Structures are given as C-alpha cells and as structure tokens.
Amino acid sequence: MASVTISDVRKSYGPVSVLHGISVDIPDGAFVILVGPSGCGKSTLLRMIAGLEDISGGEIRIGPRVVNDVPPKERDIAMVFQNYALYPHMTVAENMAFALKLRKAPQDEIRRKVTPAAEILGLTKLLDRLPRHLSGGQRQRVAMGRAIVRDPAVFLFDEPLSNLDAKLRVQMRTEIKALHQRLGTTTIYVTHDQIEAMTMADRIVVMHDGRVEQVGAPLELYDRPANLFVAGFIGSPSMNFLQGTATAEGIRTADGVLLPQPSLAAAVPGTAVTYGIRPEHLMLREGGLPLVVEVVEPTGSETQVFGHLGDQRVVGVFRERIGAAPGQVLPVSWDLSLAHLFDQSTGQRLVAPAQNLAA
Incomplete structure (x- = not known):
C-alpha cells in the first residue's frame, strides 16, 4: 500500500488547458472517489496517476517516489476499466493470471494468488469459463480479480459500474466497498454518479471544469458544501x-x-x-x-x-x-x-x- 500525493498537477492539449493546478493528498489505505460531471477532468487525472497520460505540470507521488516519468508498468498500480478489457479467448483463470505470466511468475505462485482472489470474488466455480459465458457483473469481478492478484500499492477504478444495470450497480458497489475493507489497499475511483461516491468513499474529491471544488468525507460535503456547485451536485434530488x-x-x-x-x-x-x-x-x-x-x-x-x-x-x-x-x-x-x-x-x-x- 502507499499514499498518493498530487501537487499542482496541470494538463494541456496544445493551447487548451483541461486541468488547472490540481492538488490532493490521498492517505495510505484510503478509498477516495473523484466525482464530477462529464468533461470535468476526473478520468484524465486518473490516467495521469496511472501513467497513461503525460503530465503538463506539477508532480505526482506514489509513496515517496515521484512518478511523473515512470512507465505505467513500474508504478505498482492496477487499473480496472469501464469496459472490463478481458481477453475473450482466455478463461477466467487465465485472464486473472495474465499479468503474473508476463512477469514469468512460477505456476505455484500464480495458483497461490489466483485461488484466494477467486474465493474473495466468488469466482471459484467460474475459473474455466470464457468471458462470453459470464454476466456483466461476473466480468467486472474478473477484471477486479486480475487487479487483486498483482497485489499493487494502489487500485485505480475508471467508472467500472457504468455499463451495468441499476440493480447490479448497487450490488457491485457493495462488493467493491467490502473488498476494500478486506484488503485495505489505497483506492482511487472515478465516477460521475454522486450516489456511488456518497455510499463508497472515505473521502470525495468534487471536480468541475478541471478544478477541485471541495475535498472531504461524504457527509461533510453533504452537510457543509463549500459552494453552490457542490451543494447542487451532491444529493438527489438536488x-x-x-x-x-x-x-x-x-x-x-x-x-x-x-x-x-x-x-x-x-x-x-x-x-x-x-x-x-x-x-x-x-x-x-x-x-x-x-x-x-x-x-x-x-x-x-x-x-x-x-x-x-x-x-x-x-x-x-x-x-x-x-x-x-x-x-x-x-x-x-x-x-x-x-x-x-x-x-x-x-x-x-x-x-x-x-x-x-x-x-
């Protein structure tokens, strides 16, 4: 596990600035959600933490290490995407073990990591199935399992529930929160859904137009919004x-x-x-x-x-x-x-x- 420190981070595409000096401290073991409307810059910021987007200015630290120029595979992070990103020709077990095989981990180590991860996520009976034989919720659990077996310092989730129906989203957010409580790994989670943010996060970062509007515990933002945007965004009905x-x-x-x-x-x-x-x-x-x-x-x-x-x-x-x-x-x-x-x-x-x- 590790803390994540984001200091005056900026992002520009040519003359267009999309992130304007973002600063957020994420403690070791915290579950932090970046929330805001579409286009606010939350997914861009997550991709910069992952190393999938270059940083135009500022600094990102994972633990004590500045990672601005560190390749994604060397940042000790694991990312779960919106579209699951599973290999269709691989079984559940093979998908979960893929990153370990790339590292040429021994078979006994792979088995030692995949088996408990499958048990945690209720996938033990599905290890021999291909992704096309799984439901949306099962596929999302496989994507989470693939992240867990890597035992990263930080989990990154990019709107992982947006493709699921309403009932399954409720079930999955409970499972993700329970998983964090069990593993205690630092987690940064992006969503546009303020209900997800309120029910899952230790701390919420509310973003708007490339800026941080407020950072705080869910009920702190609900009871003491800093401004009109936060007051209108958090809470349903508004x-x-x-x-x-x-x-x-x-x-x-x-x-x-x-x-x-x-x-x-x-x-x-x-x-x-x-x-x-x-x-x-x-x-x-x-x-x-x-x-x-x-x-x-x-x-x-x-x-x-x-x-x-x-x-x-x-x-x-x-x-x-x-x-x-x-x-x-x-x-x-x-x-x-x-x-x-x-x-x-x-x-x-x-x-x-x-x-x-x-x-």
Whole structure:
C-alpha cells in the first residue's frame, strides 16, 4: 500500500488547458472517489496517476517516489476499466493470471494468488469459463480479480459500474466497498454518479471544469458544501435554491416571500444571496410557508412533491404518504440549522461569524 500525493498537477492539449493546478493528498489505505460531471477532468487525472497520460505540470507521488516519468508498468498500480478489457479467448483463470505470466511468475505462485482472489470474488466455480459465458457483473469481478492478484500499492477504478444495470450497480458497489475493507489497499475511483461516491468513499474529491471544488468525507460535503456547485451536485434530488436579498428579518425573495434566517449562516443586509434547503429537510407544519403543489410522485417509502414557493420551484421529499392534488397548498417549514446561504456573486457558502472556524 502507499499514499498518493498530487501537487499542482496541470494538463494541456496544445493551447487548451483541461486541468488547472490540481492538488490532493490521498492517505495510505484510503478509498477516495473523484466525482464530477462529464468533461470535468476526473478520468484524465486518473490516467495521469496511472501513467497513461503525460503530465503538463506539477508532480505526482506514489509513496515517496515521484512518478511523473515512470512507465505505467513500474508504478505498482492496477487499473480496472469501464469496459472490463478481458481477453475473450482466455478463461477466467487465465485472464486473472495474465499479468503474473508476463512477469514469468512460477505456476505455484500464480495458483497461490489466483485461488484466494477467486474465493474473495466468488469466482471459484467460474475459473474455466470464457468471458462470453459470464454476466456483466461476473466480468467486472474478473477484471477486479486480475487487479487483486498483482497485489499493487494502489487500485485505480475508471467508472467500472457504468455499463451495468441499476440493480447490479448497487450490488457491485457493495462488493467493491467490502473488498476494500478486506484488503485495505489505497483506492482511487472515478465516477460521475454522486450516489456511488456518497455510499463508497472515505473521502470525495468534487471536480468541475478541471478544478477541485471541495475535498472531504461524504457527509461533510453533504452537510457543509463549500459552494453552490457542490451543494447542487451532491444529493438527489438536488438542494432547493431560492434567490433573494438579505434583510434584517430574513431573506426576501423578489416576489415577496420572506424566508427565515438560517441559524448558522449570515449575510450583510442588501446582499444578493441564494437560499439552500435540501428536499428531505422540508416538513409539513401548520403555519409554515405555502407550497403550491404541482406534481406528486409517490415512491412507496417516501413521497416527492414538486411545487412552488412564490414564483420559485421547490421539491420536497416526505416520509408521509401525501395525496395532494395540483394547486393544493401545503404548509412547509424546516430546521433553520439545516438551511444554507450562498453569495450570488461568488457562489461561496456564507457562514455566521461564530461558525467560521468550524465550517
């Protein structure tokens, strides 16, 4: 195992810059997920760590060693790709053992490494099968097994679940997390799916337009997003954003709705702000603000209600089964300690002075 240190890393293709000074410290044994929308640079950064892309500037260390100019095969990493990259004419066992055979490892060593890896991944009964006889989830486990037998210092996963159906993705992310807990190998995982990031990672690196927006534990990003982008990207459904102006009484929207002042955020009166509250934090409460219902979507365990506060769109997620009709008014409120304020000009979260050190 090894730590990975990314220091002011940049990437350009001719005059086009795609990574703008990325710096991230990944501790030994951590499970870190790079997440962000398509085109944000997360896969490019992963390929640079693997040595599959040249670095235009900055430094990457694996353990104590700078690897900027080290060939991929000498970096002590193992990569699992989105498309599995299995050899179709080789059996499961042969695919898993391929890297060891290239190193001319003895047969007993190959057997000693392949057998336990197959047991961990539930592949023991499939070792003689060809990839075309396997399901998508089984193929992905073979690709993981091929990485495990190499016993690398770092695992790299490049959107490994994106080709699987929804049910299998849920199963596989549980298996990958359990595998990390068992092996303890430093893991860097790329996905555009924030649910994968929230459920699997020790730490999440949120990227956007070639920059790091925030790094932190999943619930830290969820509860204390640094800016509007992180607040809107993390969480499903997304955080509600209401535009208004700070006043001494609270936040006044353009159509006259007075939103209560968050208890952990503050803005100078007259400042244009964005008020943020997560859908699941809305509560039905007599005397609350009037949410005019537009659409109700029951899912069984919860009910999603889409509507308007004044002229602004809002979604609420309630544990109650709500049978409201379009046009009906529901009184809603929320815990003011869970509300956020963001500066409209900078997008940064605003924090009450007493909370600056803790935020």
